[in-house]
Amino acid sequence: MSLLSVFVKYRDLIGQLVSRDIKTKYRRSILGLLWTVLNPLLMMTVLSIVFSYFFSRYGNIDNFPVYLLCGQLIFNFFNESTSIAMGSIVHSGELIKKVYVPKYLFPISKVLSSGVNLLSSMAALVIVMVVTRARVTPTVLLALFPLLYVLLFSTGVSLFLSAAAVSFRDLMHLYSVITTAWMYLTPVIYPMEILENAPSWVVFIVNANPMTGFIKIFRCVVLEGVTAPAMLHVQSLIWCAAALLVGSFVFKKSQDSFILKI
Template sequence: MSKYIQNFNKFRPLLKELIMRDIKTKYRKSILGVFWTILNPLFMMVVLSIVFSNMFKFDVEYFPVYLLSGQLIFNFFNEATTNAMGAIVMNGPLIKKIYVPKYMFVLSRIFSSSINLLASFTAMIFVMLAMRVELHYTVLLAPIPLLFIVFFSLGVGLILSAITVKFRDIMHLYSVFVTALMYLTPVIYPMSILPEWLKKIVLLNPLTNILTMFRNVMINNMLPSISSILLAAVEVAVVMVLGLYVFYKRQDTFILDI
């Protein structure tokens, strides 16, 4: 274990450079630059809240905040895993030239997306203040579900990045999968409108538990239950172990398939 820690510390400056490169690349030639990390979720919240509040008449107090909280969690997962999926393929020329721990490229994509997550979280706080939604002390526990979604995304990102090197079709199929997953995650709708059989399916989605936990501490003034924390911890641990296994099992063949 100490060998891996020393290796990570050795390449930590490179990780910082990769993160900065990812951020600069995303906002290259953009006038507003990183401000889009705050403006994007705000604009999407306004559009979707107008559409769904009037079309479906969801009986949800402070629906824009409810919607924004769902977008914050799901959009991060989508962005982080999509970016991580191409981390190895896109950095193929560098991997062929010098030795770099290959997981660094996946980490940089997840961490750069985490910066966007923090910006979106800041935007949500501003919206809550603007709408005079009471900020309870439970907001201080928001890092718990946020850390769960970051590490869950990292585990999924490791799996996707390793498999995509061999099977590039996954990059096209994943967008279809994420679209389906969004409808199986209570981002837009409340769980109360679902029939029992569909509710059971949605509850099997790991994102549902993390999202519900986040909404409880941010909006509902509820402490996360021990069962929800344990469930999220087990799900994250399983995905992380599986991600590390798949990644390290395949990393030696990356250079042959890039």
């Protein structure tokens, strides 16, 4: 509730921070925000050419480019938002020392700026669905739920990481290794059927992985045209609540010491 009240009270400032982040990211870029569409399209093209051959024997994937892009969009948002939010307190040290601003705003603004990029990247998914003549059903409107889940989960993780990075700067270098391992334990590229002969502990981790649930729900409503099982939504909400509670708690307990460490 404290986090929500900060968000409502300082919504104008958050909007300015988000706008600044987006402008800074695409400053002096000829194509600017268009890269949010081109990047996933180019990556999807390369990965589809490579992996569609290897996974061709799994015939239950009717539209591999859309299958792949659904996983990419969700995981890439999580990866980008948490990575840039992790250093938000450290990199805003001068401002924090000079002016009182609720420190929650810095990681939250980073997540929201990545959220704007995610919404722009959805245009790439629309293009691929049109080109591949994917079946579009009314369930596509339910895509808002997995997008909201990954936004909330990323916010909680970002709050935790941004607080932890103030005391443990090495985390900012180690995190890319963690997210790489996390990606391979998430069915972004490969179909779940490929795990049939995998060790049981690998199957357990992949199924328990919160990102797996978000991506499954997104693929259900976008690619398969069906509503996702209720249990997936329940599990996703539990992960979101846990991430927000832990992230907010750690951030609140640590924020008074930020000014001494940045």
